[in-house]
Amino acid sequence: MTIRRMDHVGIVVEDLAAAVAFFLELGMEPEGEATVGGPWADDLLGLDGVRADIVVVRTPDGHTRVELSTFHSPVTTATAPNAPVNTPGVLRLTFVVDDVEDVLGRLRAHGAELVGTVARYEDIYRYCYLRGPDGILIGLVEELR
Template sequence: MTIQRMDNVGIVVDDLEAATAFFLELGLELEGEAQVGGPGVDRLVGLDGVRCDLAVVRTPDGHGRLELMKFQSPAATTAEPNAPTNALGIRRIMFAVEDIEDVLTRLRAHGAELMGELERYEDSHRLCYIRGPEGIIIALAEKIN
């Protein structure tokens, strides 16, 4: 086997504090925070003069991680803000939740917006897409018992 696991997904944000708070409210746990930079980081990522603040959050089971990054230098470039769900590239991150309506209520307090409607998928799940900080699309799935 060549792959052991998927370690994390990196997301570049402008407001690291708000993005971290959003994912903590969702139920992820803060694994750590750091500042990185220097020649080794420059060579690794192919940029010059990197200074980056980051926060790593993980799912409660410890298997999924997001690395939230705020570049102090060089300045982050922008992608299309609020891109639709069918735009090329990584479009969403899906999380399994226990009480989808409670999660929606809590995340709305952090600026999340429902993109469509809360839908029932056959007899298996209730699903919705929300747009969180920085335009990040999060899908929520609640298994129907």
């Protein structure tokens, strides 16, 4: 099987605190938060100078997570659906797969285009973003552990 599970949905927002409050009020639970940036984030997103704050919330059963993020840099002025990955309102559906390169190759046959590069985050995972039909952003994660 190609897909093992859906990992998370990522949503870029302008007001991170307000978005977190909304999802917590909805009944989701906080899982963690971080500030990300650096070469691996630039490679993954196909952007330069990435600096973003991220908060992850999850459903009470722990099976579904939403990653809420706000970007401090680079600044975007584009709009969805074919906007850069850091545009407010752009959704990314992310799936854990057995082999990123294999899945990417098969999806390219259906018009998928790689956004940045296949980035490696330490010895934890390989990750890439691609655009599918109508500009939908799909994340593919290959766990290395």
